[in-house]
Amino acid sequence: MSPIKDFNVTYETLNGEGTFSEGDIVPGTVSFTLTKDTKVKSIFVKSKGEAHVHWTEGSGDDETSYSAHRKYFKVKEFLVVENAKGTVLSQGVHHFKFRFKIPEGDMPSSFKGLHGKIVYMLEAKMSRSWHWPTGLQKEINFVSKSFPQIAKVTCPQSGSVNKEMGVFSKGQVTMSATVNRKICSPGDTISIVATICNSSSKTMRPKYNLQQITVYRAGSSTNSSCKSLCKIVGDTIAPNSEETASCQLQIPVDAIYTLYNCDIISVEYYVKVYLDIKFAIDPEIVFPLTIGPSSLTSFQPNEALGPYLAGAAGNPSYSDFPPPVFPVEPYPVHTGPGAYGYPTPYPSQQRDYNNQWPHQAASSAPSSAAITSSSLPVPVAPTQFQQEEEPPSYMSLFPDSHGLVSSSK
Known part of the structure; x- marks a missing residue:
């Protein structure tokens, strides 16, 4: 014994x-x-x-x-x-x-x-x-001190999308959306405002989805998963009408931090704003979101979007994230600064994390309603990737990618 x-x-x-x-x-x-x-x-x-x-x-x-x-x-x-x-x-x-x-x-x-x-x-x-x-x-519970360099003043992220209806309906649908934060902590609330112009004979409903994308890597092989952490459904938008829809989306208190500094595991977050239209491809706008410790996000205003949103669609936002490498749906997409009119990433997608795209710069300084200090630094795009250049296509980056898994409504 x-x-x-x-x-x-x-x-x-x-x-x-x-x-x-x-x-x-x-x-x-x-x-x-x-x-x-x-x-x-x-x-x-x-x-x-x-x-x-x-x-x-x-x-x-x-x-x-x-x-x-x-x-x-x-x-x-x-x-x-x-x-x-x-x-x-x-x-x-x-x-x-x-x-x-x-x-x-x-x-x-x-x-x-x-x-x-x-x-x-x-x-x-x-x-x-x-x-x-x-x-x-x-x-032992380890929390990294290392996070990407993110501007300490964060303007709302804005984006828009325009869709022509198909053979089963006439007209078109236009949606613009704004998210008031790009950095937050577990338990925080983000505000989303969407303006929908429904010039078609279809009814539709705006939906808001917080998604967590986890990617595991072993050599050149990847295994990805997409998890919905929070989903909110808005009211029905009638045909031939224009509505402004908004929602308050709370980050789950048990959400893990964005994980970017491990070369074999990564965790990213996206807020997807889209319109649920029966028998049609849903137009959507995807915003990147960083979830981190409160020490990283305490400098941000945690308030509603307010009157600034009246002109938000025309104002640039400082985004420190490269455009996500997502496949583009077969409908025309126009995006504003800080947002991406691309579909949500799918579990079967592969992504080259050793060849990250350079960060984009805002096209002009934000309005005084958004930033009151004239001493704030303005990010500058790298010379090898000018803002007016088109980003590489999905197929040119991943010619051997497998079939896509359709996201559920």
């Missing part, structure tokens, strides 16, 4: 939020009780961070497995120095305190998904000669 009882490791956070980040100190204690004097080879505590993805495709003889692994750091501290001859510990209760620092660096936040995870562990282990080691592991 083992003389080691109640082996345990405890730790505490110094920020009061139960999380750790790059450069933080992890203090804790390894405790146990010995029922008799015991000789041990070593006692150590170790912390590590790593990411892993794995999935299979096909079945039987055609089944193929895909996996990838990344290590971010490993820190090890001996509480009883390793000694081949052993160190005798007396009978009774023992407490060994430790204190180590998580390395600095660009490391992703903790994450768990269907085909992968990013885990940060704290492990304590006691080794004895001719015995299995006694150990214990506990996860």
